[in-house]
Amino acid sequence: MNNANLAVRFLAVAVLALAAGCAGEAEGLQISDARVGAPTGPNAAMYFTAKGAAEADSLRSASTDVAGEIQIHETVTSDEGTMSMRSVPRLELPAGGQLVLEPGGYHLMLIEVDELEVGDTISVTLTWEVAGEMTVEAEVVDPSDTMGEESEDTEDH
Amino acid sequence: MFRRGGVLVLVAALTLAACQSAVSTGDLQGVAIDNPSEKGSFVLTDTEGESYDFVASTEGKLTLLYFGYLQCPDICPVHLAQIAEVLGQDAELARKTEVVFVSVDPDRDTPEAIREFLDRFDPSFVGLTGTHDELKVAQEAVGVPPARIFGEGDDYTVDHAGWVIAYAPDGLSYSIYPFGTRQSEWNNDLQILAKIGEGQSS
Numbered sequence: 001m002n003n004a005n006l007a008v009r010f011l012a013v014a015v016l017a018l019a020a021g022c023a024g025e026a027e028g029l030q031i032s033d034a035r036v037g038a039p040t041g042p043n044a045a046m047y048f049t050a051k052g053a054a055e056a057d058s059l060r061s062a063s064t065d066v067a068g069e070i071q072i073h074e075t076v077t078s079d080e081g082t083m084s085m086r087s088v089p090r091l092e093l094p095a096g097g098q099l100v101l102e103p104g105g106y107h108l109m110l111i112e113v114d115e116l117e118v119g120d121t122i123s124v125t126l127t128w129e130v131a132g133e134m135t136v137e138a139e140v141v142d143p144s145d146t147m148g149e150e151s152e153d154t155e156d157h
Numbered sequence: 158m159f160r161r162g163g164v165l166v167l168v169a170a171l172t173l174a175a176c177q178s179a180v181s182t183g184d185l186q187g188v189a190i191d192n193p194s195e196k197g198s199f200v201l202t203d204t205e206g207e208s209y210d211f212v213a214s215t216e217g218k219l220t221l222l223y224f225g226y227l228q229c230p231d232i233c234p235v236h237l238a239q240i241a242e243v244l245g246q247d248a249e250l251a252r253k254t255e256v257v258f259v260s261v262d263p264d265r266d267t268p269e270a271i272r273e274f275l276d277r278f279d280p281s282f283v284g285l286t287g288t289h290d291e292l293k294v295a296q297e298a299v300g301v302p303p304a305r306i307f308g309e310g311d312d313y314t315v316d317h318a319g320w321v322i323a324y325a326p327d328g329l330s331y332s333i334y335p336f337g338t339r340q341s342e343w344n345n346d347l348q349i350l351a352k353i354g355e356g357q358s359s
Contacts, residue, residue, distance in 0.1 A: 037234055040277050041270075045230040075231050077319060080302050081335060083232055084316035104336050107231050143234035144242050144340060 029053040029093075029131045034138035036110065037146045038118050045073075045107040046124065046138055047146060051098035057130040059091040059099070064124045068112035075104050085109070090129075103146050116140045184349055186342040187323065187332030194330045196220070197298030201259065201285040204272040209285055211257070211295070212328075219254045219351040220324040224301060226262035226315050227274050232336045234278075236321050239343050241278040253326070253351050256282040261292055261304035261317050323347075327354020 034048040044067070050059070062070040073085045083104075091106055093099040101107050108124070116122065120140040127133050182189065196212050203209040211222075221240055225233035237258065244251035258275060260266040263286050266274075271284035287295065296303040296318070304317035321334040323346070331353070332346065 037230060038277075039230070040234045040237075040274055041227040041230065043228055043230040073231070077336070078316070081319055082302055082304075082316050083319035083336060084305075084307065085229070085231065085314050103231055103235055109230055142238055142242075144238035146235060147337075147339070 027052070027054075029057060029128065029134070031126070031134070031136045033148065034124070034136045035141050035146060036116065036122060036138045037143040038140050039110075039113045039116055040143065042112055044110045044113045044116065045103070045146070046070075046110060047101040047103065047107055047148075048136065048138065049098055049100050050093050053093055053131065054095060055130060056095040057093045057128045059093065059126060060089075060129055061127045062108050062124055063127075064110065064122060066114040066116065066122050067110035069110075070124070071109045071111060072106070073109045074106050077104070093128075102148060118142050182331045182349070182353070185332045185346050187334045187338065187346050188320075189332050190330055194300065196324055196328055196330070197295075197300065199291075199295035199298045201287040201291060201295055202268070204268040204275075204284040204286075206268060209283065214283075215255045215257065215324070216328070217326050219250075219326055219347065221254065221256045222259070222299060222322045222324070223257070223320075224259045224261050224296060224304060224318050226260055226304075226317065227266045227270055228262070229315070229317075232319055236334070236336070236338075237275070237278045237282070239338070239340050240321070240347075241282075242340065243343050243347050244279060247348075250347060250351055251279075251281070253355070254347070257285060258282055259285045259292065259295060261296070262306075262315055263287065263289060263292065323350055325350045325353035329354075 029050060030052040032049050034046070036044050036046040038044070059072065064070060071087050072089070072091055074088050075083055075085050077083050091099055118140055121137050122140065123135055124138055125133055125135045196215070198212050200208055200210050223236055240256055244254060256279065260271050266286060268284070268286055271286060275282040275284045293303045299322060301318040304315050307314050307316060319336040322330055323332055323334065324330045331350070
């Protein structure tokens with residue numbers, strides 16, 4: 001009786017937690033907002049948000065037919081405000097959390113990228129430690145549109 | 158919300174501009190500079206191979222100065238695309254504005270490549286280059302930490318100032334624009350800045 005009661009409560013909490021955690025009906029690793037800045041030089045940067053994975057995962061590599069190579073990069077801002085890029089071996093996605101690639105932070109750098117126009121869509125294969133290979137479609141956007149929604153006006157300068 | 162605020166700001170700026178020297182920089186959304194600084198003097202080479210005297214060439218214009226490099230896919234294009242978007246919607250503003258992009262990667266960025274890069278945003282953008290020493294002098298002249306190069310061979314990266322310096326037509330810089338500046342902030346500020354000291358030089 002007591003045990004059953006506890007089990008029901010546990011279940012209810014678990015369901016609630018799941019609903020809150022997933023914020024949707026989808027299960028498993030989901031990629032959203034995949035976008036690539038239209039190339040302005042030999043390289044282009046791709047961004048996306050990954051979430052929904054029940055267990056922690058990590059992005060190990062990526063590839064595409066439209067670029068010679070894809071590297072995982074981080075843009076680092078120094079105390080003086082100078083910025084530089086460095087290559088990182090992997091990106092961690094916490095269990096139940098999210099991994100955000102966005103300008104000024106992490107990006108996938110498409111090296112020796114083909115000519116792409118705004119509005120094009122490219123296919124990129126992401127290789128995750130746990131989820132394995134997953135192909136996503138990314139839209140080519142104007143570089144000024146890579147920053148995402150202008151909703152949070154909590155940018156601190 | 159944004160639009161209404163923008164109109165009010167514009168009206169305020171116009172009113173103030175009409176009173177000549179009474180200029181309010183309080184409505185600027187960029188990062189304010191405590192003591193507005195004058196333009197630093199430097200001479201570099203433009204994409205046509207001509208000598209470009211920064212102070213002389215930009216006199217009386219709203220001037221946006223940015224140091225970057227072409228293999229920077231993450232932040233450099235965002236700044237330039239945002240500025241191009243504002244200017245593309247306002248020919249009058251564009252006419253009064255000089256956008257100056259200085260490549261700090263002279264070993265890879267040829268004048269032709271810089272021209273091609275800038276033409277993707279706006280063919281009127283000025284592209285400059287020089288020797289490493291000349292570029293260092295230019296960056297120091299405007300108070301920017303000189304770019305540094307990391308790594309070896311072809312696979313090096315560049316550590317460079319991430320902000321755009323804006324100079325109003327009066328030749329002073331009241332604000333800078335770090336990476337993360339929003340399109341609405343550019344829209345707001347370029348309109349205000351263009352009216353500071355407008356017509357004083359002519």
